[in-house]
Amino acid sequence: MHYRLYGIPAGLYPGKARSYLRKQGIDFVDVAPGSKFFQERVLPAMHRWINPVLETPEGALIQDTVDIIDHFERGPAQNLVRFSAYPTTPKHLAISHLFEMFGGEGLIRPAMHYRWNFNKEHLDFIKSEFALCFPQHLSQKEVNAAFTRGSAHLREATVNLGVTAESIPVIEESFLEWLNLFSAHLADHQYLLGAHATLGDYGLIAPLWQHLFRDPVPSMLIKRHAPLVGRWVERMASTQPYFLEHDDPETLIANDAVPDSLLAMMRFVAEEYLPEIRAHVDCANRWLEQNPDIEPWTNGLKDPGARGLGGGSGLGAGEMASFDWRGLKIKTGVLPYRFLLLQRLQDAVALASPADQEKVRSMFRCAGIEELLDLRTTRRVERKDNLEVWGPNLPD
Known part of the structure; x- marks a missing residue:
């Protein structure tokens, strides 16, 4: 049996998984979320409507592009990887x-x-x-x-x-x-x-x-x-x-080495995205301070499948954070999933030697985004049963 990828061609996040599978030459079948199997088995297992979901030849279901890629990069299917997605430097x-x-x-x-x-x-x-x-x-x-x-x-x-x-x-x-x-x-x-x-x-x-x-x-x-x-x-x-x-x-x-063209792209990230993720972290920390009794390994909400901070199922759901962006004051919904990706960056840097950490910091400093290495929510975002949850309180 091949791998089966459930996700529509128009879906933003399925494209990340679909590209990875194609670039690695991994045999898989594209299956529509409207299929009977997705409706009857995948949806109940995910606790919410979301895609992509990868079904392994053994029948296991993996949701989220990070977990799908890591199934091959760091999990049981490493033998199928042509070129690792994770650089070693x-x-x-x-x-x-x-x-x-x-x-x-x-x-x-x-x-x-x-x-x-x-x-x-x-x-x-x-x-x-x-x-x-x-x-x-x-x-x-x-x-x-x-x-x-x-x-x-x-x-x-x-x-x-x-x-x-x-x-x-x-x-x-x-x-x-x-x-x-x-x-x-x-x-x-x-x-x-x-x-x-x-x-x-x-x-x-x-x-x-x-x-x-x-x-x-x-x-x-x-x-x-x-x-x-x-x-x-x-x-x-x-x-x-x-x-x-x-x-x-x-x-x-x-x-x-990091060419000047790549540093220029990183500076664009500083202008385009740093104000937003900073505002989201600040908003989340205020919310966590107001909700100190959230049980670890839950999202602290009535709906365990909610994606937005404070509730809501879709993109842009939940609490809104305001920030200055390119001369405008805008506000956007806070999604804890973003903190998971931020943590992955910070965790990778933390595992490097002190000398290598300074090389990374120097590069990020040159690009105007060193702050990203230190922006943290007071509780980590984790994944459990294909859902985003809050981890235990971090020590002071």
Whole structure:
């Protein structure tokens, strides 16, 4: 039996897992979340509607892209890995974790804006894509009604992620800046850190493939404005080696070096995402202070499957945090999952030698994001039974 990946092609996070499986040449079958098995077995096991979910040949179910990738990288299927997603050098490893976090969380505003604010160009395409989410026995009328309900929820989530009439022009300008910076880097390197994909590439592919390269409007934008990014997306979705632009051996940049083009991308993260994650950590710590009796290994809420701080099931749900972003005051929903990705970066750096830790800090300092290495919630976010939960109180 092959691996089975449950996740729609239009889904942002399934794209991260799908890209990883393809790049590693791992045999798998794409299965729609509307399938009977997903509805009857996967959903009850996940305690909420969420994708992607990977089913192993043995029948185990793994949810979340981090856990899916680590099933191969650090779990029982390491023999299937072609090129590890985890670099072995300290600066490259930290960069990988940084862009894993930034890809899935820091580029979500343009991903959601370009999907949900272009009805004339997108609506028929999106309806067709999202039909794969719904049980296969539904009539077309029932599918249309389900899409109307689901899309209304996602449009609300888009606003809660900071996409408003005031912010849209800035979002579009910022995304063009990102495309320029990434294009400049790809002129010399096949992937983020050299000649094969690493964790940061898999983080970035999530929004850049499933939303921004498949949806009609941003796809044309990328093809016209940033064809190098478009070709990176195409090779991230392919199993075959790629030597059309570079004939480098499939190795990473030598000596843990960080080219100027990559430092420029890190500085973009500082401007684009640091104010938001700082505000989210501050908001979460206030909430934790107000809720000191949360039982460890729970989310402290009536709904154990809630994704937002304080409740709510979708993107942008829960408590809202305000912050200054590119000259605007915006607010976005606080999702504890983001702290899990931040912890992965910090944990990786903490395991390095003191000398290597200083190298990483110096690099992050140069990029204006050293603060990320020290931003922490007063309780760690952990994963238990495919859910995000709060760990025990940390010692003072």
